[in-house]
Amino acid sequence: MSLAFRVEKRDQGSALFRSLTIIASVLVALFVAGFLLLAAGVNPAAAYLEILREALGSTYGISETLVKATPLIITGLAVSVAFRMQIWNIGAEGQIYMGACGATGVALFSGLEAPLMLPAMFAAAFLAGGLWASVAGLLRARWQVNEVIVTLLMNYIAILLADYLIYGPWKNPDGYNFPLTAQFVDAARLSEYFNTRLHSGFFLALFCALAVYLLMERTIWGYQIKAIGSNPAAARYAGMKTGLAIFLVLALSGAIAGIAGFSEVAGLQHRLQHGLSPGYGYTAIIIAWLARRSALGVIIVSLLMGVLLVGGDSLQLSWQLPVAFAYAFQGLILFFLLAGDFFINFRLRRVKEDADA
């Protein structure tokens, strides 16, 4: 008797089934990663406990996880808005930097007072990120230039532009020549909680998720974004202005990513510095992809990533595991989540040898 299998399409699975698949994928990834840990001479169970304890076992751990998740949630939302229209914004990384530059500029040079300072920084970040992305939007809408290339390449420009400001005109004159701007005044800082690094940026991220949910699922704009994403020809035929929509959606996506830049400088770093984002903009692409359609999904996936980032750091300290392990671990989880996606959409069925059966 042979073991032949056939792949079949499956009905849309239930929400419960989808959630179970995701949980199962994570468990399988943990299992496989266990072998890597064994090879490195570390007891996997102990390591996993360590990750959980570090990331979720204390007020400090939880706060750090939320701190890491904050920029991921915001940029994940930014990227997913564009994805819904089949527009691939690979430039969230650069848009974070531009947002951070905008916010920093206001914080350092506007001289505004407390109630106005933060809103002004927010607006500057929103505009800077949005304008930066709208370059790609204009090129795409007007001349069909591929937005993947443009947004990706503009990342390098944005990061170097930020470096230029940090190393050049915006360098702190009293900073012993370190490549840092001056620290923000208190009026330009988001409030912190529980004596940890957790700042109001996290609540801003949750608010963004709610806003994106309402935009996509409840408004006529979201309706147009979804219609254009699914069938641009039909949308055009129904009288939607697809070019304008592409431009606006890319600008909005960049503006949301800019908010992440604001949240990072105003909530966490309190200055503009080199290496502001360790690739949040790229991780956001993966997050948006895994979360697919839902803003809630972006929050959940981002929190999971936060746990991994915080827990992975601690593994380096406790067992001197190389930093590569944390990446391998992330990679495995992503790999099995994607494989789990396959089982949501398809089922394997045993092929019976006996044709009459």
Add this chain to the structure above:
Amino acid sequence: MPDLLQLTHIRKTFPGVIALDDVSFSIRAGEIHTLLGENGAGKSTLMNVLTGFYAPDSGGLQLDGQPVRFASPRDSLALGIGMVHQHFMLVPAHSVLENIMIALQGVPLLFSRRQQRARIEQTIEEFGLDLDLNAPVWKLSIGAQQWIELIKLLLRDCRLLILDEPTAVLTPQEAAKLFQVLLRLKQQGKCIIFISHKMREVMEISDRVTILKKGRSVTTLEKGEFDQKKLAGLMIGGDRIPEWQKSLPFSEEIVLEIENLSVRNDRGLADLDNFSLRLQKGEILGIAGNGQKALAEALTGLTRVESGRVLAAGEDITRSCARSSYIAGIAHIPEDRKAIGIVPDLSLDENLILKNFRAKCFRNGVFQSRSAIRDNAEEKIGQFAIKAGPPGSPVRLLSGGNIQKVIIARELSEQPAVLVALYPTRGLDIGSAEYVHKVIADGASNGMSTILISEDLDELYKICDRIAVIFRGRLIGYADPTSSSRAEIGLMMSGEVSA
């Protein structure tokens, strides 16, 4: 000698659907065997089983008396079963030659282009086809593209050719040519499985007819045993056909006037040349001849107008985009349903408001009113007898006939003054097609004027008040279906006579 191909008790299910319940029939060498059935009777699934796309759940195939199993389309092709799909499998940017070469077997890694070319040209000549091997496929007419698909199969020495509604997209002349080629192939001993909804073709060409209904093979009839009435009766079974009547004489009021309209196509040729037309209130005006499509696109704002004017109720709407045309009262049933008629991933409810989603009743400010959208969908589902899936499921899962109903329901929901319908019954079964005709006729009696564009003269004869005939982009004249014969219209379509 056993039959070439024998199917016994084929059954195929999909999650939640029995596509094929119990299908048995056989195909003899050298016959043209027609499969007849309504939309959803299982014809497409059956063809996918024959060509190895799907494996049946149970039941068997026998080729030359030997049981066979196809694990993939490659297996069935290797045994000489080939199919011309409704949607062609061609690379539009490549030349005809390149498209044919893709399909060739046994071409060495470094091949002589000239040798292969000679081989292809020989086949083209043998059947007297008119095909430029160097032309890119996207420039060719649909008919010519179909020849490519056919030649691909002939070069692979297929014994059994399956043609899925091959004439649906052809002009009458192209269809006649196709039938000549099919008869020729039959003489050479090839078998042909022919799928069509057009009864006249079925009568003309079939040696045998097998009728499918709800996933079961009802019966197989030999030539001489069947006539149009009998086939239609078997196909429909006990299903109810909607009844309708032609409307009363229409009024003299002119709702749409086209003056000296010229439209050029991608190749810079004139699709419409100084074309003029008048549409009266409550009239169903059929359009026959080349240039139909350009006319529809110009009317609905999808194509740029070179010169001339379109007046709706006296207002110039020539240069407005699709939306403002719609507001001016022109509804449109597009030719390609899936490409521009629907948004496949959105739900039925959302597709029904695609054109008027900005209407006040469907929103509160910028927020959509879900309950209003749902109520609208329920009303339309009832009114147009749409077989909807579970609420919220994407509209692409519906059958072709139901998708067409969704489009019609949406387009007619605003009580348009003018409807431009392109091939509205193409690919629909008798019941659904009658339904579409009923909707158009009912609209006419309520004062809606329809421009009906169809390549099916039978359809034009049946429903139209007048038929406008185009030749080389110009209006040749109007024919009255009650007094003009088919031959007269045929002559007008070839530019010979002006009525």
